[in-house]
Amino acid sequence: xxxxxxxxxxxxxxxxxxxxxxxxxxxxxxxxxxxxxxxxxxxxxxxxxxxxxxxxxxxxxxxxxxxxxxxxxxxxxxxxxxxxxxxxxxxxxxxxxxxxxxxxxxxxxxxxxxxxxxxxxxxxxxxxxxxxxxxxxxxxxxxxxxxxxxxxxxxxxxxxxxxxxxxxxxxxxxxxxxxxxxxxxxxxxxxxxxxxxxxxxxxxxxxxxxxxxxxxxxxxxxxxxxxxxxxxxxxxxxxxxxxxxxxxxxxxxxxxxxxxxxxxxxxxxxxxxxxxxxxxxxxxxxxxxxxxxxxxxxxx
Numbered sequence: 001x002x003x004x005x006x007x008x009x010x011x012x013x014x015x016x017x018x019x020x021x022x023x024x025x026x027x028x029x030x031x032x033x034x035x036x037x038x039x040x041x042x043x044x045x046x047x048x049x050x051x052x053x054x055x056x057x058x059x060x061x062x063x064x065x066x067x068x069x070x071x072x073x074x075x076x077x078x079x080x081x082x083x084x085x086x087x088x089x090x091x092x093x094x095x096x097x098x099x100x101x102x103x104x105x106x107x108x109x110x111x112x113x114x115x116x117x118x119x120x121x122x123x124x125x126x127x128x129x130x131x132x133x134x135x136x137x138x139x140x141x142x143x144x145x146x147x148x149x150x151x152x153x154x155x156x157x158x159x160x161x162x163x164x165x166x167x168x169x170x171x172x173x174x175x176x177x178x179x180x181x182x183x184x185x186x187x188x189x190x191x192x193x194x195x196x197x198x199x200x201x202x203x204x205x206x207x208x209x210x211x212x213x214x215x216x217x218x219x220x221x222x223x224x225x226x227x228x229x230x231x232x233x234x235x236x237x238x239x240x241x242x243x244x245x246x247x248x249x250x251x252x253x254x255x256x257x258x259x260x261x262x263x264x265x266x267x268x269x270x271x272x273x274x275x276x277x278x279x280x281x282x283x284x285x286x287x288x289x290x291x292x293x294x295x296x297x298x299x300x
Contacts, residue, residue: 019056022052023048023052026048026052026084026088027048028091029087029088029091029092029097030047030048030051030052030084030087030088030091031044031045031047031048032044032091032097032098033047033087033090033091033097033110033124034047034124036097036109036110036124037110037121037124037125047128050127050128050131051080051083051084051087051127051131052084053131054076054080054130054131054134054135055077055080055081055084057135057138057139058073058074058076058077058080058134058138059077060142061073061076061138061141061142062074062077064142064145065141065142065145066145069141069145072137072138072141073138073141076134076138080127080130080131080134083123083127086120086123087120087123087124090110090111090120094109094110094111096109097110110124246278248282248285251276251278251282251286252286252289252290254276255272255275255276255286255289255290256290256293258272258275258276259271259272259275259290264291264294267287267290267291267294268287269283269284269286269287270283272286272287272290
C-alpha cells in the first residue's frame with residue numbers, strides 16, 4: 001500500500017515538473033506576443049499565466065468533474081492549448097518578435113497579410129477575456145460538483161442479505177390443496193349415496209398462528225321429482241291447430257249441415273261450438289243466425 005502511494009506521488013511530481021518546464025519554454029513566446037499587441041511590461045509578464053494558467057485549471061477540472069461538465073472542461077483545455085500552439089508558432093515565424101535579454105519588443109505586426117494579422121491580434125487579445133469567463137465557469141462547476149457516493153461494505157452486506165432473503169422467499173413450496181371431501185345425497189327409498197365434490201382451496205395467510213378452515217357441514221339434498229309437470233304459458237306455433245282459417249260464410253254453411261235435423265231447443269251455442277269446432281263468440285253468432293233463418297222459414 002505504501003509503495004502504491006509513493007508511486008502515485010512520484011507520478012504527480014513528475015507531471016508538475018514537466019508542466020513547469022513546458023510553461024517556462026512557452027513563457028518567452030507568449031510574453032513577446034503580448035508586447036507586440038500593445039501590452040506594457042507588467043501585462044506582458046502576466047500574459048503567460050492567462051493562457052497556460054487556464055490550461056492547468058481546465059486540466060484539474062477534467063479530473064474532478066463528470067458528465068457534460070467534464071466535456072466542457074475538455075473543450076476549454078483543447079481550445080486554449082490550440083491557441084497557445086498558434087501563438088508559439090507565430091513567434092517562431094516572425095524574427096521581429098524575438099527579444100534579447102532585458103529588451104522590450106516594440107509594437108510590430110504578427111503577419112504580413114492583413115487578414116491574418118487581424119485574426120492573430122484578435123486571438124491574442126481575446127484570450128484574457130476568455131480566461132475570465134471560462135475560468136469562473138470551471139471554478140463554479142467544481143465547487144457545485146457533488147461526487148457520487150460509493151457504497152460501503154456494510155451497505156453491500158445489507159444488500160446481499162436482502163437478496164438472499166428474497167430468493168429464499170421465492171423458493172418456498174406452494175400450498176397444497178385440501179383433500180376432496182364427500183357430500184351426502186339422500187334419495188327417497190334408497191340408501192345414502194356419496195357424491196364426490198372438491199372442497200375449496202384455502203390460500204395460506206402469513207400470520208402468527210395457523211388458521212384451519214371450518215369443517216364442511218353434511219346436509220341432505222332432496223331428490224328431484226320424476227312426476228311430469230303440466231305445461232304453462234303460450235303454446236308454441238307447432239302445437240297449434242293446422243286447420244286453415246274459415247270465413248263466416250263457411251262456418252255458417254257447416255253449422256247448417258250439422259244442425260239440419262236438430263230441433264230448435266237443441267240449437268245452442270255450446271252444441272254448435274262442439275260440432276263446428278269454433279270459438280264461443282262465433283258459436284253464439286251462428287246460433288242466432290240459424291234460429292233467425294228457422295223463424296223466417298216458419299213464418300214464410
